[in-house]
Amino acid sequence: MSLQTSLISRASALPKYAATTDLAITPPAREAAGRPRAAAASRDLRSEPGPVRFIIIALAVSFLTIFVVLPLVVVFASAFSKGIIAYFAALAEPEALSAIKLTLLVAAISVALNLVFGVIAAWAIAKFEFRGKTFLITLIDLPFSVSPVISGLVFVLLFGAQGYFGTWLQARDIHILFAVPGIALATIFVTFPFVARSLIPLMQEQGTQEEEAAISLGASGLQTFFRVTLPNIKWGLLYGVLLCNARAMGEFGAVSVVSGHIRGETNTMPLLVEILYNEYQFVASFAIASLLAMLALITLVVKTVLEQRLDEGQTRDDSGDH
């Protein structure tokens, strides 16, 4: 859980890219301004005394160990507590397999749709001027600010038996709640901001000139998108997709409300982890949890690589501008 929240906060920090690079420039600039030599000789004024530094670093490291590393270790330790055979046996259970399949399916659906919606929303915001634009930007962030349980409840109110469309859907035998469509809808809602959020600052910074150039050279709208816009945003897009996928697979609250917990049918991996844990099947529970933890770790590594790519893209555009 804590890993996920840290992913989310990193995602919203993405727009501040420029600010962080600015900060990075400050220390050498200050140095260049020229400190008095005498002061430099006695003590480096820019940094804290040794013991203070040590305490701050130790605090940060121990905090991270207790809250991030330790839980991870516990997850894997518990998963393998009965040996490697028990671990894989737990994962091979039909219920576990069904949960894994469902999670992958829902993630695939919501990532694909949010990829399209996110690019469209980011395009609209970054490249056009229209009334209500600020409102739209605020609206995109809504899923981040609303509790996931509420996000799930919205769909119950809409499609539940007592909901607005409940009777209409029942009459036509269409199942949304307690079925894949409901879980997918809730997941799409919760993960909507990731792609749009990671693209908007990038696209705003890039402006519309390259697209205009492409059109004046005779390119059609689609050619312009696929040959000019998409290559320019690809790293940002991958970044958004990655975070979207991590959240889609790990989402608990909203999915829990709409899933109905039908065993072997509507349980996703996070839901199954809870159920198994409540039934004292610790090895099985932590085996599934270890898969989610591994997903988080992989996500972190890929994210770091993508961030480097994004940074490189940025500095490459800045350099040589004379």
Place this chain on the structure above:
Amino acid sequence: MTIEVKSIVKKFGAFAALDNVDLKVGKGELLALLGPSGSGKTTLLRIIAGLDWPDAGEVRIDGEDALGHGASERHVGFVFQHYALFRHMTVFENVAFGLRVQPRAIRKDEATIRARVKELLDLVQLDWLASRYPSQLSGGQRQRIALARALAIEPRILLLDEPFGALDAKVRKELRQWLRSLHSEIHVTSIFVTHDQEEALEVANRVVVMDKGHIEQIGTPGDVYDNPATAFVHGFIGESIVLPVEVAGGSVRLGGQPLNIAADGAASGASKLFVRRHDMQIGPAGTGSLEGAVRHVRSFGPIQRAEIALSGGEGKTVIEIDAPRDRELQAGEIIGLQPRRYRIFAAQD
């Protein structure tokens, strides 16, 4: 190809960026749209290119209605102030872009495209940069690549939006001369937008001076400099001395004192007298229609630039003149001044 713009109106909210603009550009011309920022020159260029749409009016390229076609169908080469090169493509692919996106029916084969790109890179003398990325080029190189890219589609007309605006002074000068010689080589009808009068006068065959959405004057560089049609043009192009005068029945007065110059048919009333800095003839005190005390002299090159406080008006009117160095001026000296050439325009405000 010819370009014809008829009664174009373009409003952004309540602000009229273009207010009934008419313009004709002849075949093979190199025309400059010159004006301060906000004069509507870039908007006009973008409308011709199809990147903006007018609220009213007509645009004809080679007699054919252009507003019925989008930018991608107009076959217009457009060069942006900030180059707008495709950052993820090499220089070669940038130039090839316009050829690669052509409909399959008329698209050239790879060998022809390669030959054409090579030819264009030779034309802009940057064939050795073909495999570089835009970020690895200097500003001047980027702008030449942008031009090569625009020329790749064999455009009917070439439009350049402040092409040298983002470059430093030395590179600007080089590129100006280069653009002029390139134009005389390929002879495509071209319009470029600039706020730099020197650039407009030096490069263009004809200059269109714009202000606040209007065309103030169209003429050759010599024309707009020597015979400015309006007070705005006189003030905008070249350095001018401007004095508030009264015209009454053929005589011109400055601060109540009659000046020894003809009104040249200027209407009676509050007016402005425009004189070029170098058109002020200096002589001993008592000669000429104006008199003033030299306050400060700086000499460089062939001229001396003097700050002169005019007598009368409590010495508050200070003008700057450029005088040849055959007669060195001294600070504190009283001299007479006579405008050799001048224009009188009615004061508008």
